Amino acid sequence: MNGVHDMGGMQAFGPIDRDAEEPVFHADWEKRVFALFFGGFAGGFFNVDMFRAEIERMPGHEYLRSSYYEHWLHAIEALLIRGGAVTDVELQAKIAELRAAGRKAAH
Amino acid sequence: MSQDHDHAHGHDAPLPEVVLRVKALEALLIEKGLVDPAALDAIVDTYETRIGPRNGARVVARAWTDPAYKARLLADGSKAIAELGYSGVQGEDMVVVENTPGVHNMVVCTLCSCYPWPTLGLPPVWYKSAPYRSRAVIDPRGVLKEFGVEVPADTEVRVWDSNAELRYFVLPERPPGSEGLDEEALMDLVTRDSMIGTGLPKAAGAQP
Numbered sequence: 187m188n189g190v191h192d193m194g195g196m197q198a199f200g201p202i203d204r205d206a207e208e209p210v211f212h213a214d215w216e217k218r219v220f221a222l223f224f225g226g227f228a229g230g231f232f233n234v235d236m237f238r239a240e241i242e243r244m245p246g247h248e249y250l251r252s253s254y255y256e257h258w259l260h261a262i263e264a265l266l267i268r269g270g271a272v273t274d275v276e277l278q279a280k281i282a283e284l285r286a287a288g289r290k291a292a293h
Numbered sequence: 294m295s296q297d298h299d300h301a302h303g304h305d306a307p308l309p310e311v312v313l314r315v316k317a318l319e320a321l322l323i324e325k326g327l328v329d330p331a332a333l334d335a336i337v338d339t340y341e342t343r344i345g346p347r348n349g350a351r352v353v354a355r356a357w358t359d360p361a362y363k364a365r366l367l368a369d370g371s372k373a374i375a376e377l378g379y380s381g382v383q384g385e386d387m388v389v390v391e392n393t394p395g396v397h398n399m400v401v402c403t404l405c406s407c408y409p410w411p412t413l414g415l416p417p418v419w420y421k422s423a424p425y426r427s428r429a430v431i432d433p434r435g436v437l438k439e440f441g442v443e444v445p446a447d448t449e450v451r452v453w454d455s456n457a458e459l460r461y462f463v464l465p466e467r468p469p470g471s472e473g474l475d476e477e478a479l480m481d482l483v484t485r486d487s488m489i490g491t492g493l494p495k496a497a498g499a500q501p
Binding site for chain 2: 191192193194195196197199200201202203204205208210211212213215217218219220221222224225229234235238241242250254256259262263266271272276277280281283284285288
């Protein structure tokens with residue numbers, strides 16, 4: 187499938203931004219996303235090709251405005267829901283629960 | 294973005310949406326017994342501290358000092374790299390391309406981020422970024438210049454597009470003046486970027 191991910195030869199993305207002292211992960215949530223990829227893979231909920239295809243199916247504007255591990259999270263969520271590991275309802279409920287717990291802890 | 298509103302509240306700023314999504318997903322999977330948190334921790338630790346470009350540097354230093362190994366490496370990269378114990382996810386099928394006085398190789402993954410994890414670890418952000426992925430194939434010499442690498446006009450530049458099935462690895466040229474160095478000392482000259490092809494090994498005798 188072609189799409190915005192197929193970047194070879196495109197122009198106007200600007201200079202290459204490099205960080206000589208770059209850490210392997212830039213935030214704790216990136217580490218967990220990375221590990222959850224293995225979890226979903228080992229659990230048999232998806233394979234690498236399904237994972238890539240899911241990222242490539244992201245709407246172009248979302249793909250471009252989100253970071254690398256956000257692409258991963260998008261694919262892992264979608265594939266775990268499709269694979270029956272979790273439901274969207276469960277996921278939204280858990281997010282709401284954690285958000286409420288976070289608000290409480292902050293006061 | 295919708296979560297921008299949430300960031301605006303001083304001391305009780307809630308967790309960013311992306312963090313909540315990750316925490317929620319992991320918590321659900323743990324509750325359901327579908328993942329083991331200790332196993333997830335072990336995966337993070339492995340890629341954060343144990344797998345990295347030192348592995349690739351050993352492959353290069355071995356090839357520089359052992360002509361028979363170099364021949365095996367160029368003939369069947371996956372097998373020769375596995376001889377040194379570096380195999381596994383995202384390194385199953387490896388092709389090693391050799392820099393020579395007339396040829397400079399560099400590697401990109403235009404579609405995403407394919408990279409040889411067992412030998413180089415996880416890719417840096419620039420490797421996964423739109424500017425590198427888009428331009429490496431259309432203006433490789435310009436990209437190399439941005440990395441501080443000047444390739445002579447009469448040197449051929451070959452760009453290899455890694456993909457999910459096949460990962461490329463550059464065998465850089467052994468620096469002049471490094472003849473007396475052993476494998477360990479040579480490893481210190483091999484930079485990560487020299488194995489991607491966006492850099493060159495350090496000069497022999499240079500301070501680390």
